[in-house]
Amino acid sequence: MNLKMNTRSIDDRASLIDLEGEIDVYTAPNLKQQIITLLDSGVRHILIDLTNVEYLDSTALGVLIGGLKRLRERDGSLDLICPNPRIKRVFEITGLDKIFDMYTTEEEALDKMRAKEGK
Amino acid sequence: MNLKMNTRSIDDRASLIDLEGEIDVYTAPNLKQQIITLLDSGVRHILIDLTNVEYLDSTALGVLIGGLKRLRERDGSLDLICPNPRIKRVFEITGLDKIFDMYTTEEEALDKMRAKEGK
Amino acid sequence: MAVETTPAVVELSIPCRPEFVSVARLAMLGVASRMQFTYDEVEDIRLAVGEACTTAVGRAMNANKTNAQITIRSEILENKLTIEVEDKVGRMPEVTAAAAPPESLNEENLGALLMELLVDEFTVEPTAEGGTRVRMVKYAG
Amino acid sequence: MAVETTPAVVELSIPCRPEFVSVARLAMLGVASRMQFTYDEVEDIRLAVGEACTTAVGRAMNANKTNAQITIRSEILENKLTIEVEDKVGRMPEVTAAAAPPESLNEENLGALLMELLVDEFTVEPTAEGGTRVRMVKYAG
Ligand SMILES: Nc1ncnc2c1ncn2[C@@H]1O[C@H](COP(=O)(O)OP(=O)(O)O)[C@@H](O)[C@H]1O
Ligand SMILES: Nc1ncnc2c1ncn2[C@@H]1O[C@H](COP(=O)(O)OP(=O)(O)O)[C@@H](O)[C@H]1O
Numbered sequence: 001m002n003l004k005m006n007t008r009s010i011d012d013r014a015s016l017i018d019l020e021g022e023i024d025v026y027t028a029p030n031l032k033q034q035i036i037t038l039l040d041s042g043v044r045h046i047l048i049d050l051t052n053v054e055y056l057d058s059t060a061l062g063v064l065i066g067g068l069k070r071l072r073e074r075d076g077s078l079d080l081i082c083p084n085p086r087i088k089r090v091f092e093i094t095g096l097d098k099i100f101d102m103y104t105t106e107e108e109a110l111d112k113m114r115a116k117e118g119k
Numbered sequence: 120m121n122l123k124m125n126t127r128s129i130d131d132r133a134s135l136i137d138l139e140g141e142i143d144v145y146t147a148p149n150l151k152q153q154i155i156t157l158l159d160s161g162v163r164h165i166l167i168d169l170t171n172v173e174y175l176d177s178t179a180l181g182v183l184i185g186g187l188k189r190l191r192e193r194d195g196s197l198d199l200i201c202p203n204p205r206i207k208r209v210f211e212i213t214g215l216d217k218i219f220d221m222y223t224t225e226e227e228a229l230d231k232m233r234a235k236e237g238k
Numbered sequence: 239m240a241v242e243t244t245p246a247v248v249e250l251s252i253p254c255r256p257e258f259v260s261v262a263r264l265a266m267l268g269v270a271s272r273m274q275f276t277y278d279e280v281e282d283i284r285l286a287v288g289e290a291c292t293t294a295v296g297r298a299m300n301a302n303k304t305n306a307q308i309t310i311r312s313e314i315l316e317n318k319l320t321i322e323v324e325d326k327v328g329r330m331p332e333v334t335a336a337a338a339p340p341e342s343l344n345e346e347n348l349g350a351l352l353m354e355l356l357v358d359e360f361t362v363e364p365t366a367e368g369g370t371r372v373r374m375v376k377y378a379g
Numbered sequence: 380m381a382v383e384t385t386p387a388v389v390e391l392s393i394p395c396r397p398e399f400v401s402v403a404r405l406a407m408l409g410v411a412s413r414m415q416f417t418y419d420e421v422e423d424i425r426l427a428v429g430e431a432c433t434t435a436v437g438r439a440m441n442a443n444k445t446n447a448q449i450t451i452r453s454e455i456l457e458n459k460l461t462i463e464v465e466d467k468v469g470r471m472p473e474v475t476a477a478a479a480p481p482e483s484l485n486e487e488n489l490g491a492l493l494m495e496l497l498v499d500e501f502t503v504e505p506t507a508e509g510g511t512r513v514r515m516v517k518y519a520g
Contacts, residue, residue, distance in 0.1 A: 002412075022260065024256075024259060024260065024263075024288060024292070025256045025259055025291075025292045025295055025296070026256035026257045026259060026260065055263070055284070055285075055288075057285060057288050057289060057292060057349075057352075058289055058292065058346075058348035058349035058352055059292060061348050062344060062348060065344075086278075086281055090285070090352070093352070093355050093356075094348060094351055094352065094355075121271075141401065143397075143400060143401065143404075143429060143433070144397045144400055144433045144436055144437070145397035145398050145400065145401065174404075174425075174426075174429075176426060176429050176430060176433060176490075176493070177430055177433065177486050177487075177489035177490035177492075177493055178433060178486055180486070180489050181485060181486030181489060184485075205419075205422055209426070209493070212493070212496050212497075213489060213492055213493065213496075246394045246396070246399070247392070247394070247448070248391070248392065248393050248394070248399065248402055249391070249392040250389070250390070250391045250392075250406065251388070251389065251390040251391075252389050253387045253388065253389070255387070257413050258387070258389065258409075258413070260409050260412075260413070261389055261406055261409035261410055261413075262409075263409070264405040264406055264408060264409040265391065265402055265405055265406040265409070267405060268399075268401050268402035268403075268404070268405040268406070269402055271401075272398050272399070272401070272402075307388070
């Protein structure tokens, strides 16, 4: 019932955060802190892997939206890997699937992110 | 959180009950009924597969003990397949691992049961 | 048609703190799993209750009232689940979630939007003790 | 050494019926998971609470009192969890679990034996209202 977080550098401007567990009012602050730390270290493209997330609430969505705003302000990106239909549904019913770039596989997401870094 | 029960005939005197889920005060009566039904239909050797059981309490133990008694009275057997150490631990701390023949794999359990049927 | 009988009642009281919201979610998972809900509906209920508790926790943290308790009361009928989440930590602000464009959503109106979308009836009212009562109804089958 | 502070309290009330025992187990899973218990200890707590509720449900069914409620109250300190399971459905019979040979075990003394084995302190007392209060303490770390 906790949130495991695994961050891996893709290149000096891009990182992937792999999440496992529940993102809620108790655990979301850790994710927020991690996004801020990456931002402060110069990362501009963040990929968040929600494959192993089994619960996510409005607090999690708030942190993701906040991160997305901060990164876009700096011409960066925050994209999501989200193959789980239950988790995807939370983005869909709130209309947030139109705000985030969401992918099904890490491969696809990395390809698109590299394209963004390129320009 | 419910109990799924799958019964399969091994021969006309032996059956295997494959259980999945939780055996507790709510679901144990279904298992008891199934054991009684098999007994009434002439089955004398019952193998119960606990591999996919993730919770089991005193009610479940009571039903298993009751079944074992009834079958032994009729020169039969009730054996368990129990590879899950958490579930096995419940039998161990109550000393019931000394009462039941417990196996780790279906293959092993079937071999031993056929031997019992043989005599 | 099913006859309405006396509902079974499950009542839970937890501290108004982030680490206890998961206790409410788990208990509601247990309640909803025993009813005629689909797997998706059970998930909806879990999330809706989580959101109701989360708004209370948020207000408690702002008001320095994390010593208060939240009460989650479920009334269970054959095909109707009523959940009341009540706190003593101030009023939930007016939300206009449905109207807001997705870009302008923050955590607070996201929570309200989710609750509205996930259950069949959703009402918020201030309590006499200066808190908030969220009432949600979900029909099964 | 940790200073004893005010415990956090989680209180749950469920109908004294077989289908609700799993709600208590899930809620306690949530409570214990947030403490310093190992995975095995969390499982022990889940089973012990399940047993306490199950004895109450058994007595309620015998006494035709399944309309009663069971209360499960947890007091949470940093490394100490106290759980009181209280019912209003009669006394739990004297049990001599530890002494009994495994062959003679029935469900009732198996339940008592499990509770004794799974927690650090285990006491049973009759309540003023004609019910039973089971008190269990488990230390973490
Ligand atoms: N740097 C950040 N990284 C991740 N999340 C953030 C960040 N800053 C703010 N947030 C979260 O995003 C949400 C909305 O973002 P925004 O309106 O930009 O925040 P702020 O309140 O700082 O102006 C807030 O709920 C906040 O929790
Ligand atoms: N035929 C049966 N099959 C499975 N379980 C049974 C059966 N009969 C009794 N039991 C269970 O076994 C436990 C103890 O068995 P036993 O003492 O033989 O039962 P009884 O109360 O019928 O004398 C009881 O808790 C009961 O629930």
